[in-house]
Amino acid sequence: MKTSITSCVSSFCQVVRRYDIASKIKGINERLDEIAEEKDRYHLTKIETKQFRRVESTSFIDVSKLHGRDEIKKEIVEKLLNGTSEEGCIQTISLVGMGGIGKTALAQLICNDQQVQAHFNNVIWMCVSDKSDLNKIAGAILGSLDKGSATNLQNPIPSDDVLLAKICEKIRSAKFLLVLDDVWEVRDEVWDPLKAAFQQGTSGSRILVTTRNESVATGMGSFQSQLFRLKELSDEVCWLILSQLAFMGKGNELRGKLEDIGRKIAKKCKGLPLAAKTLGGLLREKKSKDEWQHILNSEMWKLNVAEEYIFRPLLLSYYDLPSQTRPCLLLQSFPKILFFGKLN
Template identity: 65%
Template sequence: MAEALVAAILQQLATLTAQSASRQLRLVRGVEAEIENLESNFKAIQCVLEDAEEKQLVNKSVGLWLERLKQVSYDMEDVLDEWQTFLQKLATKSDEVEVFIKKKVCPFISCFQFPHQVVRRHDIAVKIIEINGELDKIAREKERYQLATRSEMKQPRRLESTSFVDVSKLHGRDAVKHKIISMLLGDNSGEGNIGIQTISIIGMGGIGKTALAQMIYNDHKVRAHFNKVIWVCVSDFFDQNKIARAILGGLDIQDSTNLQTLQNVLDKICEKIQTTRFLLVLDDVWTDHDEDWEPLRATFQHGMPGSRILVTTRKESVATGLGSSRSQVFHLNHLSDEVCWLILNQMAFVGEDDDELRKSLEDVGREIAKKCKGLPLAAKTLGGLLREKKNRNEWQNILNSELWKLNVAKEYIFTPLLLSYYDLPSEIRPCLLYCALFPKDYTFVPNEIIKHWLAHGYLHSSHSRMEEEEIGEEYFNYLASRCFLQDFVKGQDGKIWRCKMHDMVHDFVQHLTKNEIVAMAVDGSENWSLESSSSYRRAHHLRLMIGKDYQLFHESINGTEKLRSLVTMGSCDVGKDAWQVLFKRAKYLRLLDFALLRDHRYSMKVKEIPNEIGKLIHLRYLDLSYSEDLRHLPEEVCELKNLQYLNLNNCGRIVKLPDGIGKLMNLRCLRTSGYQWLQ
């Protein structure tokens, strides 16, 4: 997330500096040099962030360095936002601005005419100087970690797959295996010149794509049908020459040293496949660039009719690019709990003949299998972990543990997901990580999550507002096509209406954001706040589940000074005094959502909004829906110049909006009773 933060800050600096210069609204003397130094530091740090993102996985010191950078970046973003808001407010006071510009008064003399403006500019300047001092230290420390500049992210090393597999350990894929084999061995008549058919297996990391391909590759019917079966692990670094030579080797042409160019190799492949019916398995394909595949794809057009290509990938775009039609694409479903138990049981009790021990642990084991959520890799990993644990308490501890906190999960289960994460463009990664704020099994609605992303500045665009929302839709679809989302419900136009995130992916993003996004349930058994833990103090996003005790909310908002998001679930009534405390403390809030689950049974009840809400100058998103007792909004709401989204759905007692509602210059959506959007 640090990379996206730094990029956003540099963009804001450029924009605001230009605005300030055009209006001759400079900060106090000397700060211009500070801003130049600040920009220089951020640019120097930006060059090594990709290297730091990877090294933090094995070097805790680099991880701590990145945490410090993120904190400073957040602080800087808040200051720039304050500066932007200040300029917006000046712009609305056209007469004052005109006089100010005509006189070109220096900052010190102008304090007599515009004291509030000068004080505000001085405060912003002081904050910039303080932040720059800390950033200077961070920039110097990067040399200690020998961070390198990279043109592209190097993903964690993936072990090369092979065609060998122990079929006895594979469960739950027989039906899809038979369908694919039937398609591979299908009638070849009428193929003509349409080229070699490509069948694609798509699924998230750890779902069993490679294992299924291995089963098919080793099936006796398949091996009897094709003259040659070839296995090529493509993996994360795409090398046309390497792949072509691997295919050539699979065609029994071992000596290709005299073939010096890619064209020589492709010519030899073309010559061989014209008289050889072959099955080519391309495992773990990542690249979806047409230009990468075009030479190989053109060569395959000369293949003998009846030949086939089988691809495993995590990307829809790969299947499309390699020519798989809709009927030739197989999305792997999750395994049942019963099948996960079979896998876990097999791994946990390998070589164990004690049936009594097996029976005594079966009930706990089945519950652990449910935690795998249909992911065979998770079942294998947890089964291996349980192999050395022979008593019920040890199994119970695994059952009661958060999966994302287990070292074995981080090392084995999350590694495939980490590959997918680093394959994402850096600007999309914060959008994925932000999803950790929502509970498991949450139903994502594209329009709503996009507004969250927009509120936090994840959708950067120099164009119109509508284009920013289009960027959000593009990001959402990108995540969906990379198997980070699932269970899609689509409209007739093919667009996604709603979907969910697999629990394992949710655990993964929780792991990556453990110090930044906090989810807490407060039931009254203990006092809790962000101040209660040193790690929680670095949190910027909080999901809070509170029972019916109103006092719990009052106590839980201690330590919220750095919060940017607060989303709540619960059914307690929030009083005016608690709101006053929150608004005074959490002055950097950009998002307040008191109806996260869109259900009146789990929505916080807001009876009255105090005038202090006008202090939340950074606020972009405010959801007060299902607050049936809320009668009015104070005029101070109209001071929220950055507010983009206001949801008053099912606030039936509000009969009139504030008189100054038209002052909300950045308001994009106002939702009132029912489902009507006012743009």
């Protein structure tokens, strides 16, 4: 009798649970139908959005076009060449700053320094960006160490162990500088094996990281004394960058006529070398005072060239934010539109 009652109670509970689940599913379906009706009522259409990807950087650059970073470059080179490391530990030096501030350009400037080139047996450049796979990163590093390896890495793709072993073989008894450009995240399953392989290099080997996130720099092993925060350039340096491009191949007469307006445009760059470079390239095609005045009077975000070369890289930082944080950034950017629109 007791068993029978227990069985009945158990069956009843299962029925209740199933009814509860069925009710919730029904409620969800009804809500989905309401959303679909609202979509049709307000003529909403689906738009495919594409997340921008950064063009991969290289170590090659015209150093004559880089300005305003001499002091910090000198300090970093000094640390790369003369800093001491504990046994079995390679120093990691990080350049940190917002998008467009010139981290990659500074790293390129350092890589092309004659003292750096003479000091290290191998200078390896690796643009990390959205690569988060150990196999891809190790393969790219091996390709930089041995150009023949890049063409030999065909299907089947070597395992992580094979790639790391080859890296160890190439850097053993060699002093190297590894530049990891545009690092967005630190994943232990990727970074720890690489770090272990790098220990095979000779004492004095270094790693140079560029990143927008200070937490990434510390996660990569940089102490505060090894962390360099890039600041905005002065208006004068922005003008130097802008004018070098804008007046390329032009005479002093045109420069004299347009310099006053050009300096005002340089102030709109707000210390960002990327903005100065972009506007300088745009102004190179403009020869009249009216055209330059139009650029000065234009709102920066309405210039097509600004959207392509300035804001697109900055969008990468936006996409890197947690999904719940993005609306907060939009509210800060357009407070009147969003806030008052909500109230109305």
